[in-house]
Amino acid sequence: MDRLGVDVHVLTIPAPGADRFEGDGAIKIARIANDAIAAITRKHPKRFIGFFTLPTCDVKVSLDELERSGTNWT
Secondary structure, eight states, X not given: OTTTTOOOEEEOOOSSOGXXXXXXXXXXXXXXXXXXXXXXXHHSTTTEEEOOOOOTTSHHHHHHHHHHHHHHHO
């Protein structure tokens, strides 16, 4: 990043994200991905920001994951 002059990078997971799966698989993908990205952003908060992935097959679970991930990242 320094060599290329990049100050901050947004971390996401590659497609397909949790929104492309159904049921427990989608929830598991979202949790694993969000936890991994959160760990990196906590370790290097001035260099990385994270972009959540949500299991949109279930609105309630998506809202729960959004709240859980937001709390986990701060």
